[in-house]
Amino acid sequence: AVAAAPKNHKVLFENDKVILLEVTIQPGEKENVHGHKYPSVFAFDAPQPKLVDHIIEDNSTHPVTTREFDDHDWYAPTCVSLGPQAPHQVTITDTFPQHFYRLEFKKMDGKSIEGMTKYPPK
Numbered sequence: 001a002v003a004a005a006p007k008n009h010k011v012l013f014e015n016d017k018v019i020l021l022e023v024t025i026q027p028g029e030k031e032n033v034h035g036h037k038y039p040s041v042f043a044f045d046a047p048q049p050k051l052v053d054h055i056i057e058d059n060s061t062h063p064v065t066t067r068e069f070d071d072h073d074w075y076a077p078t079c080v081s082l083g084p085q086a087p088h089q090v091t092i093t094d095t096f097p098q099h100f101y102r103l104e105f106k107k108m109d110g111k112s113i114e115g116m117t118k119y120p121p122k
Contacts, residue, residue: 001034002021003034003068004033004035004039005030005031005032005033005034005060006037006110007031008023008024008025008029008032009021009022009023009030009034009101009102010022010023010024012111013053015104016106016107017105017106017107017108018103018105018106019038019099019103019106020102020103020104021101021102021103021104022099022102023098023099023100023101023102024097024098024099025051025092025097025098026090026093026097026098027083027091027092027095027097028091028093030089030090030091031089031091032089033056033087033088033091034058034087034089035084035085035086035088036084036085036102036104037084037085038082038104038105038106039081039082039084039104039105039108039119040081040082040102040103040104040105041079041080041081041082041102041103041105042079042080042081042082042100042101042102043077043078043079043100043101043103044077044078044080044100045056045077045099045100045101046099046100047060047093047096048098049093049094049095049096049097049098050088050092050093050094050101051090051091051092051094051098052091052093053088053089053090054088054089054090054091055085055086055087055088055089056086056088056089057086058090068117073116106108120122
């Protein structure tokens with residue numbers, strides 16, 4: 001995500017176990033296509049805007065799935081966990097920016113990470 005969409009993903013901290021990203025997307029902006037190969041936790045510090053998440057699969061350059069989030073269900077402060085994400089591209093369709101922190105787990109103790117889908121697939 002940082003290499004493909006550096007304007008929107010800023011590394012605040014990284015070690016051998018975690019990466020802490022600050023994610024910001026401006027109103028009307030469409031971020032570059034990128035993915036996240038590690039499971040993560042989102043910490044929302046602000047209300048979340050309406051957005052469209054275009055999911056890219058099978059090396060396509062066009063979205064095969066589009067998810068719209070428009071109900072402002074995620075109010076700050078709250079946390080959401082998510083597994084690894086295939087390549088996608090977010091467009092903010094609201095009048096205010098998206099801002100949150102994403103903690104990605106590069107290495108986890110225990111066996112829970114072994115069964116998770118990895119991107120890119122091997």
